[in-house]
Each structure stands twice: as structure tokens, then as C-alpha cells.
Amino acid sequence: MKSSAKNISLTSVDDLFSTEESRIDEQREKIVDIPLSELHPFKDHPFKVIDNEAMLDTAESVKQYGVLVPAIVRPREDGGYELVSGHRRKRACELAELETMPVIVRKLDDDAATIIMVDSNLQRENILPSERAYAFKLKLEAIKRQGARSDLTCTQVGHKLDGKKSVEIVADEAGSSRNQVQRYIRLTELIPELLSMVDEKKIAFNPAVELSYLKPEEQLLLLEAMDKEQATPSLSQAQRLKKFSAEGNCTLEAMCAIMSEEKKGELDKVTLTGDKIKKYFPKNYTPQQMEATIIKLLEGWHKKRTQQQER
Template sequence: MAATKATEKSDAPAAEQVVQIPLSELHPFEGHPFKVVDDELMQDTVDSIMQFGVLTPAIVRPDPDGGYEMVAGHRRLRASEIAGKETMPVIVRNMTDDEAIILMVDSNLQRENILPSERAFAYRMKLEALKHQGKRQDLTSSQVGTKLRADEAIADQVGSSRNQVQRFIRLTELVPPLMDMVDSKQLAFNPAVELSYLKHEEQAQFLDAMDYAQATPSLSQAQRLKKLSQDGKCTSEAMCAVMSEEKKSELDHLTLRNDVLSKYFPKSYTPQKMQETIIKLLEQWQKKRQRDNER
């Protein structure tokens, strides 16, 4: 985002007006972290716009390079394009970069379904904007120290803790393939936070280590990888060794494939019947061992 865009807050009109702007003059907010996906929810929005139009105006700001930058309303813009509309209702507002970032993030954090990557980059953008605002205000205010820390302000707004906000922001240090795994729930949140402390080249090597072990890391494994990185010992060999270890959860479970068991049972036996029979045989075997030990 160009630092020259609306760097000073202009006098706002007494009452903001809704105006119709051609879609061709609207472009996305630079660095917008929220994905606009053509999914079922988008189709619902398209259907609504085709029937009733855009009921809630978007918020945009003038772009010195021409047109308007979308601040709030990216999904409505995309739905309007799909619906074949030529214009959409907007409120044009002069905003500084920091004000625009905060409004853009706040308007999207209200959504129910937000990916971890979206939340992570949104928190990061808002944190930097709040810190920037705070520094600028400190130059003109003597009440330094009375304001909440920026991360505390975000935590209060979203009903979370400052620590959790910082943990989400740590995810922005992940390389894209690992972040995608977090979004798709292939990689758990807590191990992902620990992996974010690995250097980017180490994270790239770790993708190969996961492929080698055909497994994702437990929290304990991720913590050990973080320690190896801090000690300068996070080599490909070390990562493969850690990932090849059996996890406690794997040691606590025994899986017998149906194709292995089926040759010992009639074809009419269901998996439940097989299990009951195995338990009975094991009980008989245990009693026999007890009798043998008592002799």
C-alpha cells in the first residue's frame, strides 16, 4: 500500500451519502487477508443481489492513482460482478492507511467462518496499524501509558487473550505450504505455532521430512524441532529422525486391518462379530496362562 494514500485525515462531510460507483472503478484493498471464494455462500449473496440489489453499501476510499480502494465490501463487490451489475452502492470516505486497515479488519472479523491464515494476517495488520497510531498520538499527547497495549486491545475486541492473539500472529511466519495445511486442518494449531520459529529454509526442508515420515508433528515433536533450530542443529536428518518416532497416541492404539483378519473368520462375520470373538479367545488365552503360572 502506498504510504502516500490519504496520509492526513480530511474533514468529513456532515452526513455521508450513498453513491453508485461503476464496478470498473473499484479495486480490492491492498494486502486484503480475507479470501473471497466463489462458494455456496457467495452464490446466496449473488441470488440476493439479483433479486434485491446490494442492501448494505460498501465503504471505499479515493485512490490517488485513480478509482476507489475497497475497504469493506469485497464479497459484495465479487457477488455484484457475478450478478452482472455495472454499479454498486458505496460510501466514499477519506481515511488514513491505519484507519482503513482497522476498519477493513474489523468489518471482516465479524464473520463466523474465518480461516486461521485470515485471522493471523488480519491480527498482524491491525496490530501494526494500532501501534502506528499509538506512536503518532504519543507525539501530541502527554497521557502516555494510559492506553491499552495494541495486542490487548485486539484481544478485548475478539474475546480472546493477548497470548492467543500473538500466537495467531506467529502463524504469519509459516511458509505458504505449511499455512495451507493449518487452514485445511492437516496441521494442528499448536504444533504449527512452534514450527513458525523455524527458519524458512528449515520449514521447506521440514515439508520433505513430513513426506518421508508420512506424518504430521505432535506438539512435543514440534517443540523439539524448535529447540533444534534454536541450537543450530535443525538438519534434514535430524528432522527426519524426529518425525520417524512413534507418537504416544500411536503407541496407545492397535489397528488390525479387516483384510488381515477376514481370512480367519467366516465371510458372514461382521467386524463387530470378529471383535467379540477375538476378545473371547484372548480371555481364554489369559485364563490358560494364569493356570499355567499357578502350577
């Protein structure tokens, strides 16, 4: 009869003498200092890290007090760690000329890491429309993958066990509505040039959502039409462009015709530039003095006109 000794698993000496408390302590999350060179950005990170005034203030704070809130990272297969949250803190450390940053290392799958990354950044005060759009899209896709279960009675992928749809979960956790989340995600269909104009407030949010239904090649033609007419589409114009696209009539000529129209707001707007009015004032008048004088004259004219009507 063959011996089965080779199948016996022996407990190591360390395990024999370790306490339950020490084993639990090993499993607890710890804050460790990791070299900045070993910290890599999250794949498809939608939030921009910009060296603006706020970043310089953060760097100065880090230089004086250090990083007060540790970043969250996860181990990479290729070595080092992937930042889940803390991209701006890492950049602040670089500007402060630090070599390491405190982090919490977690073992996270792609979907869990994506949700934490999005949620930690959505708490910021100033978020660009493009950042919010791609963040919502990434989180929605992650929740859909987590909710895709073969044992659910509902066949629509993305429903969770509590009966909520994935988009409703994203909306609830963001303090938004389902419709608004879907409208933001529509912005990801814009070509980069148009999406940048939304971030720069050259194109308003509502028209941008309508323009997202244009085909990429049509969006490129729209850029050309906008440049020719030196105008951006209003909501009503964007809705007509969307309709033209659905009908297959969204040509450059049609776009130029729409973009050349005077908008309702422009019809009621009066613009007086300095070149037009400075000839009526002394050369040493400042723009503020000219404006104050014009307002005073208009008030006098209005008072006189009112008195005449009352007689």
C-alpha cells in the first residue's frame, strides 16, 4: 500500500506560533509610502490634471503639511501600482519635489476600481462637462458588468438585484436624474474639437447634446460651417441639424445656411464698441467714464420723456 504522506499539508512554524490577532492585522489595510515613480495613472482616466492656480496651492500645502489623505492604489501585473484615486495629489507631490506619497494598497478588479475612481473624483467642485460625461459612462459600464447575472429573472443586462437599472444607480449616487446622466453620456459621442468647445463654454450643454446625434463626418463639416459663419449653434439650430442628419440632408451648404441666421437674442441685442462712441468723448476719458456718461444721458432722456407723457 502506497504512503499518502506526500498529500499531507504541514503547518508552517510561523503559522503555528502566530496569533489570531496578528493574522487579522496582516489583512488590514495599511498606509505605506510608495515612490512616485512606481505610481501609474488609471487607464482611461477621464479627469484632467492641470497645473493651474488650484494645483499650485495644493502643491504648496503638500510641501508644508504633506499629503493628509492617502491615495488608493492597486497592484499592477507589470509591476508598480495603478492609481485609483489621488492623481492630483501625485502631481502636487511632484511639484513639491517629494519622492514618495502615502497610499492605501487594495486588491481591486477593474469594475470595482473604476467605480471608486469615478466616485472619488465626482466629489470635486469644478468638473468639466467632458469629465463628467466620460466618468458617468465608465461607471455605468462597470455597474452593468457587475449586474450581468444569468440567474436574474430580468433579461436586460444592467438590472441589479434590487430592481434598479444601472443608469438609475449612477444617477442616485451622483445626486442627479436618470435623464441627465444619459444626456451627459451623449456628449461622449462628440468629436474632441466640439467637446472641447463645450468645456470652454463656447457651445452650451443643451445644443451640444443635440449635436451629439450628428455623424462624426457631419460634426467635422459643422466645424467648417461654424468657422465660415463665425457662429455657434443655438438649441433650435442644433435640433434642426439633428433632424437634417436623420433625414440624410446634413450638408455643408445646409449647415452654413443655418449658422448664418441671426439668433433671436442677437436681434434684441445692442452693442456699442469703444471705436463707435469714443469720438463723442474727450480723448482722456476711460471706458468707465464713457459708460457712466452714457447712462446719465439715458436716464435724463428717459426722465424728460416720462414728464412729457404725463402732461
